[in-house]
Amino acid sequence: TTGVPKGAGLTHSNFVSNVMALDAWGMFEHEKGQKPEKIRHGGFHTYLGVLPWYHSFGLTVAMLSACFSGSSLVCIPDPRAGNPPFTEVLKAVQKYRPTLMPAVPTIFVAFANHSQLDQYDLSSIIGCFSGGAPLPPEVCRQFEEKTGSIIFEGYGLSETTPVASANPANTQNRKIGSIGFPVPDTDFKIVDIDTGLEELPQGEDGEIAVSGPQVMQGYWNKPEETEAVFREIDGKRFFLTGDIGHMDEEGYFIITDRKKDMVLVGGFNVYPREVEDILFTHPKVAIAAVAGIPDEKRGEIVKAYIQLKPGEEATKEEFIDFCKENMAGYKQPREIEFRDAIPVSNVGKVLRRVLRDEEVQKQSG
Known part of the structure; x- marks a missing residue:
C-alpha cells in the first residue's frame, strides 16, 4: 500500500509468536465492573471479520487469533455493502453479537458517521483493535461516544506479522494518539533517519x-532491499520501519508519520498526520488526507483532500480559516480539494501516494 510491492518472508514461527504475544497482552473487562483478564478461550468471544485475510492485519489479529482462542469468527466479505454503505455490517453486529473487532480507522469513521447507527445494537462489542493506519484522536472519541465500545490502537507492518506494539485494552492505561508499548518479546529503538x-x-x-520474533526473515528474493532495512544494534537484528516517531515522557510510543510522506515546506518538516488530526476535529469532516505536492517556489506545499460527512456543505475559505486558527503557518494547507471519496486500499488505508501521483500527472500534463 505504500510503494512497489515486495514479498515479506514470514515463517510459521513469526505468526505463532505474534498470535501468542497478542493473547498474552490483551486484558479485557469481560463483564461490567469485573477485573480485566486475558482473552477467554473456548467460545466466549466472537470476532467481527471486517478485514481481508490476505492482509497480515486481518490474517493475524482476526482469523488466526480467533482460531488460537477457540472463538467464533463472523466473516464480512464486503463491509461497505448496504444502502447506505456499511449498513449490512451493522446488521451483522446486531445479529451475531461480536465481542472483538479489529479494524482500520476508516471503518470506525464509517460506523460513527452512519445515518442509521442509532437503530442498531452494538453493545456486545467490548474491544476494538485499531491498526493499519494512524487513528485520529477525534475519530476515536466520536466512535466511543456513539457506540460505548473501547478502541485501543496498535502498530505494525506486514514485515512484523504485523503487530509490533499495542495500547493496553482499557481506558485507564491506554493513551489516545499513541501506539502504546512493544508487545511481549519485542524491542523498539528510535534511531537517526x-x-x-x-x-x-x-x-x-x-x-x-x-526487533522481535515476529520480524520477517527478509524480502523474498530481494537481498539488496533486505540488507537496506536491517541494522545490528547491541547484538540484535533491528528492522527499520520507515516510520517516524518517538517515546514520550511516560514511555508510550508516538507515531509522527511515514518517512516517505514527510513534506518539506521551505526548510520545515511537515508531517501529514499532524495536519489530518486537526482537520478531523472539524465537525463537517468525515475523512481527511494530506499530501505534499510539488511547488516551484517552496519545493513542496501542503494540500488537503476532504470528504465531508453526508449532507454537509463547506467552502475552501471556511477550511483555510479553520487551519489558520488551529495550526502553525508552515503547516497550513495551501490548497483544499473536496472529494466525494478519498482513495483507500482494499484494507481501508488512505492512499496518499495516489493523491500525490495525480497531482504530478496534472502538473506534467
Whole structure:
C-alpha cells in the first residue's frame, strides 16, 4: 500500500509468536465492573471479520487469533455493502453479537458517521483493535461516544506479522494518539533517519526500529532491499520501519508519520498526520488526507483532500480559516480539494501516494 510491492518472508514461527504475544497482552473487562483478564478461550468471544485475510492485519489479529482462542469468527466479505454503505455490517453486529473487532480507522469513521447507527445494537462489542493506519484522536472519541465500545490502537507492518506494539485494552492505561508499548518479546529503538544506527534521546523524533520474533526473515528474493532495512544494534537484528516517531515522557510510543510522506515546506518538516488530526476535529469532516505536492517556489506545499460527512456543505475559505486558527503557518494547507471519496486500499488505508501521483500527472500534463 505504500510503494512497489515486495514479498515479506514470514515463517510459521513469526505468526505463532505474534498470535501468542497478542493473547498474552490483551486484558479485557469481560463483564461490567469485573477485573480485566486475558482473552477467554473456548467460545466466549466472537470476532467481527471486517478485514481481508490476505492482509497480515486481518490474517493475524482476526482469523488466526480467533482460531488460537477457540472463538467464533463472523466473516464480512464486503463491509461497505448496504444502502447506505456499511449498513449490512451493522446488521451483522446486531445479529451475531461480536465481542472483538479489529479494524482500520476508516471503518470506525464509517460506523460513527452512519445515518442509521442509532437503530442498531452494538453493545456486545467490548474491544476494538485499531491498526493499519494512524487513528485520529477525534475519530476515536466520536466512535466511543456513539457506540460505548473501547478502541485501543496498535502498530505494525506486514514485515512484523504485523503487530509490533499495542495500547493496553482499557481506558485507564491506554493513551489516545499513541501506539502504546512493544508487545511481549519485542524491542523498539528510535534511531537517526540517515544511518539507522544512532539511538536518539527519549522525546526526540527518529525512525522506529523493531526487533522481535515476529520480524520477517527478509524480502523474498530481494537481498539488496533486505540488507537496506536491517541494522545490528547491541547484538540484535533491528528492522527499520520507515516510520517516524518517538517515546514520550511516560514511555508510550508516538507515531509522527511515514518517512516517505514527510513534506518539506521551505526548510520545515511537515508531517501529514499532524495536519489530518486537526482537520478531523472539524465537525463537517468525515475523512481527511494530506499530501505534499510539488511547488516551484517552496519545493513542496501542503494540500488537503476532504470528504465531508453526508449532507454537509463547506467552502475552501471556511477550511483555510479553520487551519489558520488551529495550526502553525508552515503547516497550513495551501490548497483544499473536496472529494466525494478519498482513495483507500482494499484494507481501508488512505492512499496518499495516489493523491500525490495525480497531482504530478496534472502538473506534467
